[in-house]
Amino acid sequence: MTTTRKRPGAEKAPAKPTPKRASTRRKAAPADDEPRIRDPLELEAALEAAPGDESLRPETTRPEFYGFDIVPPPDRPPQTEREREVYTLGDGEMLVNMGPQHPSTHGVMRLVLKVRGEVVIDLDPVLGYLHRGIEKLCENATYTTVLTYVDPMDYMSAMHNEHAPALAFEKLYGIKAPRRAEYIRALVVELNRVFSHGLMMGFLALDLGGLTPILYGFINRDQVVDLLSSISGQRMLFNFFRVGGVNFDVNDEFLSRLGKWRAGVLDTIEMNEKILTENEIFGARTKGLGVLTAKDAISLGVTGPNLRASGVPFDVRKAHPYPPYPELEFDVITQQGGDTYARYMQRVAELKQSIHLIDQIVDRMPHGPVQAQVPGIIRPKPGRAYAAIESPRGLYSVYAISDGGPNPYRFRMRDPSFITLQVMPKLMPGHLIADTMAVMASLDPIMGGVDK
Amino acid sequence: MAIPGSGLIAGMGVTLRNLFRPKVTLQYPEERPNIPDRWRGRLDLIYDPFGEHKCEVCFQCAQVCPVEAIDMSGFDSEGNRIRYGLPEIYDERKDPNAYRRAGLPARPERNAARWQEEVDNAWVDSVIDGFGGRPESLVAIFGAVQTKYGYLPEPALRRISDRMTIHWAQVFGAAGLGGFRLLPAEGHLVTVCSCAACRFAGGDRILAALEEELGIRAGDATDDASFTLETDANVGSGAIAPAVRIDTLVYGPLTVDEARHLIYARRADARPGRTSRVRA
Amino acid sequence: MDQGLIDLLLGVGRFVLATTFLLLLTVPTAFIVGQMELKIMAQMQLRYGPNRVGPWGMFQSAVHGFKMLAKEDQTPDRADVPTFTLAPYMVFMAAAMSMLVIPFAPGIVAIDSEIGVIYFFAVIGLSVVGMLLAGWASYNKYSLLGGLRSAAQMVSYEIPLTLSIVGLVVLTGSLSFTHIVEWQLEHGWAVIWQIIGFPIFFIAAAAEINRTPFDMVEADSEIVAGPFTEYSGMRFGFFYFAEYVALFIMCAIMVTLFFGGWLAPWPFPAQLEGFAGTVYGLFWFFLKTYLFVIVAVWVRATLPRVRVDQLMGASWKVLLPLALVNLFVTAIVVLALNL
Numbered sequence A: 001m002t003t004t005r006k007r008p009g010a011e012k013a014p015a016k017p018t019p020k021r022a023s024t025r026r027k028a029a030p031a032d033d034e035p036r037i038r039d040p041l042e043l044e045a046a047l048e049a050a051p052g053d054e055s056l057r058p059e060t061t062r063p064e065f066y067g068f069d070i071v072p073p074p075d076r077p078p079q080t081e082r083e084r085e086v087y088t089l090g091d092g093e094m095l096v097n098m099g100p101q102h103p104s105t106h107g108v109m110r111l112v113l114k115v116r117g118e119v120v121i122d123l124d125p126v127l128g129y130l131h132r133g134i135e136k137l138c139e140n141a142t143y144t145t146v147l148t149y150v151d152p153m154d155y156m157s158a159m160h161n162e163h164a165p166a167l168a169f170e171k172l173y174g175i176k177a178p179r180r181a182e183y184i185r186a187l188v189v190e191l192n193r194v195f196s197h198g199l200m201m202g203f204l205a206l207d208l209g210g211l212t213p214i215l216y217g218f219i220n221r222d223q224v225v226d227l228l229s230s231i232s233g234q235r236m237l238f239n240f241f242r243v244g245g246v247n248f249d250v251n252d253e254f255l256s257r258l259g260k261w262r263a264g265v266l267d268t269i270e271m272n273e274k275i276l277t278e279n280e281i282f283g284a285r286t287k288g289l290g291v292l293t294a295k296d297a298i299s300l301g302v303t304g305p306n307l308r309a310s311g312v313p314f315d316v317r318k319a320h321p322y323p324p325y326p327e328l329e330f331d332v333i334t335q336q337g338g339d340t341y342a343r344y345m346q347r348v349a350e351l352k353q354s355i356h357l358i359d360q361i362v363d364r365m366p367h368g369p370v371q372a373q374v375p376g377i378i379r380p381k382p383g384r385a386y387a388a389i390e391s392p393r394g395l396y397s398v399y400a401i402s403d404g405g406p407n408p409y410r411f412r413m414r415d416p417s418f419i420t421l422q423v424m425p426k427l428m429p430g431h432l433i434a435d436t437m438a439v440m441a442s443l444d445p446i447m448g449g450v451d452k
Numbered sequence B: 001m002a003i004p005g006s007g008l009i010a011g012m013g014v015t016l017r018n019l020f021r022p023k024v025t026l027q028y029p030e031e032r033p034n035i036p037d038r039w040r041g042r043l044d045l046i047y048d049p050f051g052e053h054k055c056e057v058c059f060q061c062a063q064v065c066p067v068e069a070i071d072m073s074g075f076d077s078e079g080n081r082i083r084y085g086l087p088e089i090y091d092e093r094k095d096p097n098a099y100r101r102a103g104l105p106a107r108p109e110r111n112a113a114r115w116q117e118e119v120d121n122a123w124v125d126s127v128i129d130g131f132g133g134r135p136e137s138l139v140a141i142f143g144a145v146q147t148k149y150g151y152l153p154e155p156a157l158r159r160i161s162d163r164m165t166i167h168w169a170q171v172f173g174a175a176g177l178g179g180f181r182l183l184p185a186e187g188h189l190v191t192v193c194s195c196a197a198c199r200f201a202g203g204d205r206i207l208a209a210l211e212e213e214l215g216i217r218a219g220d221a222t223d224d225a226s227f228t229l230e231t232d233a234n235v236g237s238g239a240i241a242p243a244v245r246i247d248t249l250v251y252g253p254l255t256v257d258e259a260r261h262l263i264y265a266r267r268a269d270a271r272p273g274r275t276s277r278v279r280a
Numbered sequence C: 001m002d003q004g005l006i007d008l009l010l011g012v013g014r015f016v017l018a019t020t021f022l023l024l025l026t027v028p029t030a031f032i033v034g035q036m037e038l039k040i041m042a043q044m045q046l047r048y049g050p051n052r053v054g055p056w057g058m059f060q061s062a063v064h065g066f067k068m069l070a071k072e073d074q075t076p077d078r079a080d081v082p083t084f085t086l087a088p089y090m091v092f093m094a095a096a097m098s099m100l101v102i103p104f105a106p107g108i109v110a111i112d113s114e115i116g117v118i119y120f121f122a123v124i125g126l127s128v129v130g131m132l133l134a135g136w137a138s139y140n141k142y143s144l145l146g147g148l149r150s151a152a153q154m155v156s157y158e159i160p161l162t163l164s165i166v167g168l169v170v171l172t173g174s175l176s177f178t179h180i181v182e183w184q185l186e187h188g189w190a191v192i193w194q195i196i197g198f199p200i201f202f203i204a205a206a207a208e209i210n211r212t213p214f215d216m217v218e219a220d221s222e223i224v225a226g227p228f229t230e231y232s233g234m235r236f237g238f239f240y241f242a243e244y245v246a247l248f249i250m251c252a253i254m255v256t257l258f259f260g261g262w263l264a265p266w267p268f269p270a271q272l273e274g275f276a277g278t279v280y281g282l283f284w285f286f287l288k289t290y291l292f293v294i295v296a297v298w299v300r301a302t303l304p305r306v307r308v309d310q311l312m313g314a315s316w317k318v319l320l321p322l323a324l325v326n327l328f329v330t331a332i333v334v335l336a337l338n339l
Helices: A020-028 A040-049 A081-087 A134-139 A143-149 A158-173 A179-207 A213-232 A252-276 A280-286 A294-299 A305-309 A340-364 A416-421 A433-443 A447-451 B006-019 B060-064 B096-101 B109-115 B121-130 B135-149 B154-164 B168-175 B196-214 B256-267 C003-044 C060-070 C081-101 C116-124 C127-137 C141-172 C177-187 C197-208 C233-258 C274-302 C308-337
Strands: A093-098 A110-116 A119-126 A383-391 A394-402 A410-414 B072-075 B081-084 B188-193 B227-232 B244-246 B249-251
Touching: A081 A110, A081 A119, A093 C141, A110 A433, A119 A433, A134 A143, A134 A410, A143 A158, A158 A179, A158 A383, A158 A394, A158 A410, A179 A213, A179 A252, A179 A340, A179 A433, A213 A252, A252 A340, A252 B006, A280 A340, A280 A433, A280 B006, A294 A305, A305 A340, A305 A394, A340 A433, A394 A416, A410 A416, A416 A447, B006 C003, B006 C274, B121 B135, B121 B154, B135 B154, B135 B168, B154 B168, B188 B196, B196 B227, B196 B256, B244 B256, B249 B256, C003 C060, C003 C081, C003 C233, C003 C274, C060 C233, C081 C116, C081 C127, C081 C233, C116 C141, C116 C177, C116 C233, C127 C141, C127 C233, C141 C177, C141 C197, C141 C233, C141 C308, C177 C233, C197 C233, C197 C308, C233 C274
Parallel strands: B188 B227
Antiparallel strands: A093 A110, A110 A119, A383 A394, A394 A410, B072 B081, B188 B244, B244 B249
8 A cells, every 4th residue: 555645633534435546546656755746837837748647746635524523623712711612512512604605694794603403502693794994984084974974884774874973963063953854854764664674574584484575575665765765865875864954855756655655555564464473383483582581681782672572661762862752652662572573573563653653753744944054064163972863773872072173083883783683692592593593583683783 | 362373374365365466576677667856876967958067077076975986087168188086098198187186297207308399389270270170181280280390299289189179189199190200300311112113113121121220110210319210102203213211312223232321321420319318 | 929028028118118208297397396486486475477588487497497407516525426416316216206106197107006105105205315415415514404304304204194194095995096096086085085184194295395384404594505505506406306396296196195186176077088088187187286386386485484393393293193093083984984
């Protein structure tokens, strides 16, 4: 038997049947110390000189089959106690990598699941695949242009992304948007919430294997996006808010489209509700799954529908109201249970509440200007301002510091998706791989907002 | 508690009903979406009611664009081509304004000599006006300019471009098509006749011999600026073919050796040319 | 010539002819079922579905098939190559072989076996081997999970699937599909007699061929595509091919066993003689079979997927006892009515 180069430790590997071609080649192979030609161009030239001399070719080695219980060594040693805990495998455990390219990770998110069989034991969300440095970009932009940068952050609620910076800058500069502008803001923000929650129903169903609700959800979403584009001029990244008002007033086209949409929206949502809410399979998949207790939710900083689904009546629109919500009539909806089903029901209820709010806003909208007098380049006095709003994913806030210059000295955004995501390792242990995506979809994080 | 399976049946009912309902998909090429009036996604420039572009090339949009996505170019009120962003189109790389806006030296070194030419703009204008300023007389105007200066100075071409409102690239392209010298002749101007009679009588061999002798191609000048070699179709007449003109004297009929000798004879007393010339 | 030899040659010739014909039949069957899935599901989702390739987009699934043929066939670096290559064909052969015993019309059956039912359930279960091999050979954790899921699922559902038929076999007193159909000619469709057996068979059959809501094997939102994750090109195509053929076969068996096979839904006449009878039988058989294909698509368009443990629970805790109860009740009825 000819000696071939082997990696240390390979002797212990189970004997692998060698392909016939390889064995004949090995007999003709030169001694080990004679180098084979690795450079393809050199190899080509050498093969021309000595045609058919296969011994010149580099040996193609097929990696040894280690079996599934052995994890390839990590590229770096664990840095923290938590990392050591997740990446150290016990008996019969393996790591399953979900994402960043997986059919159902929302956006480009990576979950490292430690599983025993199909049961998830531990989980490590790996973030940062969509990081675009938006905060830093905003710090280099003038106060007016910041509002164009924040749009693609949480792309499912672009209007909310603009709302909080606009409020913060108005506080910083000491102006107030006209009342009509506040109402228009609330109108577009609630419309945005409708399509965000409506799509969440579809995504949850899709992650549970239901193919249809997502398409019904997109019918509603497309109508709302058309509506928003008829008022702002864009479909997804609206750039509608201005410091001290909004870009456009509502026009007849928008109002007629709004009326048409309002007439049919509940039917569209009802289709999804009929397919999902009472469905026994959907109930069996979601009830009691991923229970987030109120205590955990509060201590981890979860806000928004996920918190309210755990029974905590906290809504920024009520707790720290910003205009025009004090003038509108609505209650804080809560669910009991805090499981995936409760989070789904919470979204459905809030969706209907938003439609109810839109009705009120359209009825009560005052007349007047939509934009306060603001110079082209805003230079607020040195100071700091904080503004929080209720986005479809929870409390979204902006903290801006001015040093008197034309752009913010510091611009910090608290995105609810990022905070929501850290409950995943708490919810998942004990559930199955199949449930990972369901829990994830019910928490509804948007990776654009998580990574910023 | 409902009957087990009733939820499933309700869902199945929804999908069954939708099987027969009108579909919502927009069949795009046949059906067009109803685009709102305020739609901002359209990628073209808007015209005013009188049919004029509303864009005045003020660059304000390019300056405020947060992601610096806008490059634009146009003409200012004096007809100069102006541009925002790096010069990326070939003819604009030669445009001094583009260089200046890009923060580069406005007069590239390789053209230094030619930028120093002084041209009588008033005379160029009068020539253009004399031809009626029509584009088809461009070649005749070039001929007049070359007669005066011995070649086509770049500032004259620019003046022609501005005056006749022909794009600079087109003017330069027409001048470069043939028959005109874009660089001044240096030293002795050696012209080999390229008419049919001369080439038939051996003009090509003479040209090849002279190219070998001088070490240059036709249309070029030697490095020491003592000879310029070119071809022209109207040097001699059939009687003296093959003919060669050196400066103003016409020689012919010539053999290859005689042509070489003409060069030898002038090497000794060749004038030193401008040494600052940098080859384009 | 010896009469026995002639009989043998005739038998072999008939077998070769029938097999060739059935293998050829799988191609249009897979295309038609695939096309129905694309089109009907789209309509249920308020879309048009494919409508550009040919009239009403009817050549879309054929185009998909040719696309599969044209694609590069890749093998993962660490795959177990012989097993990896073999697996898709095993899955397909299991589906194609089980077609042999289906009676399409009076006399139109490849093997009119006395133990057709046993043969069928033995062969259709073979596809699990292919799935398991594919999952193991791919060297991919998702594939492995999918392969094991498929093994667990199919093995569990074989039992209620088979037990739900035993009642029918007791009722008809035969293991031959042809006899079962002929029994239904006299006694009416078996679904009336097997009011518990049919739902069990329907659910277990859906699980057996990995249809929604039991498509755990290739659950795309959980384990990417299960055992098929690493497959590409025509090998991947073969899995889909096999899936559609298996769907057709399961619907055909359901029609044969419970809905009178080639018989018309009314007794006047339920069956004709001669060549006209063949055409009449084929018409009703394919009509009923494709109706059940539509039902399968309809279910897929509506329902979410159940979870692995719920799937197993449903099999062992609900379907199996129900199937046994059905067997006892049937046996008692047969004894009482002296059928």
